[in-house]
Amino acid sequence: MTTSQVTIVVSPRERFSYTCESLESIIQYTKIPFQLVYVDGNSPAKIRDYLELKAQGKGFHLIRKNYYLSPNHARNMGLAEVKTKYVVFLDNDVIVAPGWLEALINCAETTNATVVGPLTCHEEPVHEVVHCAGGETHVVIDTKGRRRLREKMYKQGHQVADVRREMVRSQTELCEFHCMLVRSEIFQQVGYFDEGFLNTKEHVDFCMTVIQAGGTVYFEPDSVVTYVSAPLEWSDLHFYMLRWSNAWELASLSRLREKWQLAEDEYFQHKYKILGWRRKNSILLPFARKLVLGWEHSRLEKALVFSFAKIEKPINHYLTSRYAKNLQKRQSALPSFLTKLPGKII
Secondary structure (H helix, E strand, O other): OOOOOEEEEEEOOOOOOOHHHHHHHHHHHOOOOOEEEEEEEOOOHHHHHHHHHHHHHHOOEEEEEOOOOOHHHHHHHHHOOOOOOEEEEEEOOEEEOOOHHHHHHHHHHHHOOOEEEEEEEEOOOOOOEEEEOOEEEEEEEOOOOOEEEEEEEOOOOOEHHHHHHHOOOEEEOOOOOOEEEEEOOHHHHHOOOOOOOOOOOHHHHHHHHHHHOOOOEEEEEEEEEEEOOOOOOHHHHHHHHHHOOHHHHHHHHHHHHHHHOOOOOHHHHHHHHOOOHHHHHHHHHHHHHHHOOOOOOOHHHHHHHHHHHHHHHHHHHHHHHHHHHHHHHHHHOOOHHHHOOOOOOO
């Protein structure tokens, strides 16, 4: 981690229980020199101690905050420490494959790309099922003159073995923050990440911002990573519920509409209709399934999930409101000049 042209910024995605596996894969499969900035937002004691020990042993920069962080907030903290030509933003639940970083940098050097995204897979076994292989994200004007968002990820759900041969390096419009290489100089032009995006669509906003500023986004299939959304541990629940709260998602969608002057069309109506689906699938459904002894899709299971949701929603609202009040107190305690900085670091 001495002389290098790239800094890896790792930040929390939605949980902490996969931290060790993810970091160990970075250490094992990244063979070229790199700087590492690890942003730890209130991980439980076991993970906190592990990260402190690793930081001492490997010599990377660990930023620890004793409160939960929204994704762009955490990325901005890491970005403030970057002094290299490139920066890679990586979620803390990602497993990288051998040669992943070399391929990203090679693509950027060859194409002069501003942003490069890898072949991103999901779930275990790793590197087998496509999550994102580039995509589309731009504003279109419909026949009524409304500005509407076009968003599509390519090859999602396909087996890598079935589609890998047809994948080539190509210019695209979309990559996600599971893993994203960025040419650092672009931030001098577009500023820090927009912290108005609390939990969703921040990748859409950033990719469109880069393209609007004259930059380019590329897809590099020779770089492969996988994000693993394994079952949550008890210590993950508080952060997960905040991270995917209704309030954070509604605020993020509102920011997307406001910033890009989008019509509140079917795209947004669908998002409103399915608010909380991640909490339902990752917390409520597994709990109900245990109570019905694995009898999946039964009426009893559905009834339990429905009942649990009635209890969970006010709890989720309380957690989000309490976090917002505490965050406001921290901000009010800062020197006034810091609160006025774009992309402020708290």
